[in-house]
Amino acid sequence: MKYTDIDFNNKNILITGAAGFIGSNLCFYFQENYPEANIIALDCFRSGETFSNGNLKSFGHFKNLIGFKGQIISGDINDSALLEHLENSYNFDYIFHQAAISDTTALEQDIMIKTNVNAYEELLKIAIKHKANMIYASSAATYGDSDRFEIGYESPNNVYGFSKVMMDNITYKYLKQGVDISIVGLKYFNVYGPREFYKNKTASMVVQFGHQILKGDTPRLFEGSDKILRDFIYIEDVVQANIKACNPKKSGVYNVGTGKARSFEDIVNILQKELNIDNGKEYIPNPFVGSYQFFTQANIDSSKENLDYEPRFSMEEGIKAYIPQIKELFETEVKKG
Template sequence: MRYIDDDLDNKTILITGGAGFIGSNLAFYFQENHPDAKVVIVDSFRSGEKLSNGNLKSFGHFKNLIGFRGEIISGDINDRDLLLNLELNYKFDYIFHEAAISDTTALEQDLMVKTNVNAYKDLLELAIKHNANMIYASSAATYGNAASPQIVGREAPQNVYGFSKLCMDNLSREYMQNSNISIVGLRYFNVYGPREYFKNTTASMVLQFGHQILLGKNPRLFEDSDKILRDFIYIEDIIQANIKAMNPKKSGIYNVGTGKARSFQDIVDILQRELGTTLSCEYIPNPFIGSYQFHTEADIASTKEALDYEPKFEMEDGIKAYISEIKRVFEEEVK
């Protein structure tokens, strides 16, 4: 689906984190809908390097970009030489900044702030030099345990990831006041959809439950999962928000969700209907009580106003659209 009528011929678009989940979906959106735009991807790609929690430092994977015909650069956004190369050898019109240490359980505060905050400032300076509009990934993690609905301005991050994203937002507001480019921060809620598999254990529970069911295993949920609610949003609506943020009515920080909270039990029930299974659910004690969000729901009024954003996918629609990909990944990567 094409979300803007703008002519992007001869425009150059930079996507950082372009081999990741959201970045790769953006890359293919442009390739399919604006084939005459030049798309440049920067991604550090995965290596064997791990964080202290045992998770990979980078989730970027070449398989997310199979079929992509644009330019791909392997590099780390913390590398000043890389940023200088981008500054001197390209002229960007739009920058989509998706690269980050995105693991909410990461303990490396120094790496998190360096990568998510300091490197972002360098990219903002690049955007200003190129007169390129900036669209970047913020996060609902900025809200921590704030009461629903989550509203921009009522943040209380509970981990260093959420803190780093809030720092990005604060930095952005400062630049909004002193630059001529548009700057839009998008606070993603719980995203699911194609090209997330290589996030490993941080992939959505939609995918993880789907694969449990396809393996014939009883879905395992925390006790009272019908009362644990999240704003789950399908990747297509994330892409819609990003594209509409290219030329917003107003720079700002905006929530990107559906505005509706759904339960983890809902996910399993919808998956079972789509997959034609009737497996019994197993309920286990929730070890995260006290450090766990039990309800998230995005207030998207300002997003609708500034970006002309309107979510298209209820959870039933999103899972239905996703189910064939869940099966394909299961056959090719899991089984």
């Protein structure tokens, strides 16, 4: 489905983080809808390198791009030689900057700031030089402990959320200077859907619960899960927001959610219904009380007004659309593992 009147055929489109969850979905959106688009897919593909918490430094996985026909570059956005190559060898029309260290539990503040903040500003300078509209991934993690999920009420409680606030601040600085491109930051809430599996432990609870149920396990929920509410958004609506952000009525930073908070209990109920399997539920104490968000719900009024964004998928519809891939991954990846 096309989300805009813009014809992206014969346009030069850079997608960073292209082997990740959202980046790979964008690659295939353009490939399927605009076969003549020139897509440059940049990713720092995974190696065995890990952070001190044991998680991989990069979640980029080649399997997310099987079937992709565009150009692939393996590289680190902190590499000045790579940035120079991008600046001098291409003339981009659009840059979708999804690359980031997105692990909210990573403790390495230095590499988080360098990768998420400083590299973004360098890419933004390239966008301005090329007159390329910039669309980048901000995050609902910027809200942290806030009880208002609207722009201007950010209160990050980890370095990842802080880094995304700093990205947004860079955006405001350049917009204030009157640049002649549009710049749009998108604060994603809890995204789920196809091509997230290779995020491992940081993949959504939708796919994790789905695979627990298919294994025959009883899904384990925190006590009071019916009262732990998040704004869960299906990947197709995130793609829609990115595409509509190419031609905004107004540059700026916008929430990308559904505007409706749902519970983890709802996820398990919908999955068990769609899979036609009832393994019951097990409740365990929540060890994160005091450092855990019990509620998130995006205020999407400005996103609707300035991006013409309108979420299409309820949680029921999103999970139903996702079920075939949850089953396929269970057969091809989980059972083998």
